[in-house]
Amino acid sequence: MPDHDSTVLLTRHTKRRRVDIGVKRTVGTSTVFTKARVNLFSAMNPHGSDQDVECSVVQHTDGDKSNVLRKLLKRANSYEDAMMPFPGATIISQLLKSNANKNGSTELNLQAGPLSSTGSEANQEDACSNSSRESPQDRISPFSRPSMSQFDVDRLCDEHLRAKRARVENIIRGMSHSPNVAIRGGENDREGGQQPVSPRDSYRENKRKQKLPQQQQQSFQQLATARKEQKREERRQLKQQLEDMQKQLRQLQEKFYQIYDSTDSENDEDGNMSEDSMQSETNDTRAQDRSDNEMSDLDPGHFLDRARALIREQEMAAENEKLKRGGHLRRGQGLSSLHGEGKQLAETLKHELHSTMSQVVDSVVKMFAKSSHHQLPQVFPPIQIPQARFAVNGENHNFHTTNQRLQCFSDVIISNPLDAFGNMHVSNSSDQTEALPLVVRKNSAEQSASTPSMGGHHSSLHQSPLSATAGFSSPAFRHPLPLPLMAYSFQSSLGNASNTVSGKDRSSPESLDLTRETASLRTKVSSHHMNHRPCSPMHPPSTTEGLSLSLIKSECGDLQDMAEISSYSGSTIQEGLSPTHLKKAKLMFFYTRYPSSNMLKMFFSDVKFNRCITSQLIKWFSNFREFYYIQMEKFARQSINDGVTSTEELTVSRDSELYRALNMHYNKANDFEQVPERFLEVAQITLREFFNAIVAGKDVDPSWKKAIYKVICKLDSEVPDVFKSPNCLQELLHE
DNA sequence: TTATGTCCTG
């Protein structure tokens, strides 16, 4: 039984019919949650022991899930944290690290199972480090051969091996500039090789080395050299690409500066602006020098860094441009023609710049992803480096495919789906037809640069619900103008995405809260239509939890509907209901209390109807009626209390308080001056109906209002045709 | 099942 049935209704005068039926209501998880919250937080139900047990179980699983999520988030954060101190760290090393973490966590989670209470963070960390500590002994390579256990043979191989290993490690070190990874690899190395070893240790070491049979070693050598070649080749390609990019950028910058010059010559107040542009130019050259220097020691991380830096520079330039334009605008000294021209050019340039940068970043990322895809599995499995920590319970997971690794990688990165939306939409920026606010661009550009696996590489990702929603929302974001329903659609896309992503758990309290949050924010988004984020990114844990657990039941969450919505993005038909529509609906309520959905479609012809719009409109009128009937009941009771005995005394005029209350609700600004007389009549009839029913004591019947509703629904009048016009409000209010 | 409506909550 739901809580309000048991608690609230006790104190209520009006009993709902389904109070009785309520017994039938299944004890769904959601009600259990509600109950659990009541139990846990209000301690209002000290005797519900059975339910408490149930609740604790459910709560537990939920807690575990959120633990997992928190962990994932934390890992994602720690990934970013780790990135920060080591800007030179290669993506590969980071990838390895994140994978180590990721694998550790997922493995353990699988082990522990969702119901286990041991899935605590500390436990995981312990297990992780344990596995890494014990891995040298525990690891069993599939290539190991028992016949290599002879001590002499080992010794013969030893030096050879050592040389090879040194080479391999050089390669790895060349790839990874990350100090921590390098150090860790070194530690591992010293552990086994360079320190003076006791016989026992050396035995252990030899035992470990047996895991590399000679044949394997030979092929490994070949692989290493082949890989070197490959890397050189890719290096060349990347270098060339970067040079091309830089060339393009320089050209674009020159265009920019031409504009600067043309305006600067006319205005000497822009000294600091020129300085800024100079600075960015010097930054550019300096950075270029640096990158040229590092070109010989190329690694993909630098490409990304470089790309990011370039984006920032371009954005700075663009911003300066914008500021300058603003300045000119303010001064407005006959520059209007030049200004318009320049602005247009600037817009074009900005767009070009942005799309170029996106392409470049994407291609670099793709390159990198490809190279890592090829190289990782070849090089790393046989080498004894920290991936040993992947081994859990003697099982070696070094042989995970790169796809898996990348999947994990991206999983961690996309821990905040909202950010992911942002990324998606910006990585498609070739579609972008209008300049987005710089802040947004900057943010997302950086993000897209820092999420390499999200580029074209992960084709499966593009089939995912996430991308579906992104694909849906990006056209919406492209229209900065009236998109009030964006919130609605956004919410539905969230609901849909999470629905598909993680199954059918739609009963967490968080999800409810999230829904409310989005709901309450929805209207805000409506009025500030460019606010892309109904859910604050300030609370990634709750947001993400809400998303993945949530599975908001969304009435319009069908892909079909979303496709409908998106397919209409280009037309003049609005995708959603605006405050204007609400106002219009309220005015229509003066004529009709029970509009049919067909009628609504006729009168809101400027809205693209789908199921969700229809139900929203219907809901509006339902809410209007609710208010209307509440007022009626209130005034009826009031008049009874005031001693009114005959319905004849009950009249509704434009002066009456009842009318004022209603008018205040449906016509707040009172700018609609043609409230039909019929409305007053209907209101009066309703009031009398309520009065009679109450006097007759019918209100003891839980459904006593139904009879009244039946009467009232027949009193609808025709809505004037003016309301069919999309601009009816202007016509109605300014006549 | 779906569409619609009501009641309740926030």
Added chain:
DNA sequence: CAGGACATAA
């Protein structure tokens, strides 16, 4: 005003 739970008619 919106969402959820539920009822009910079609």
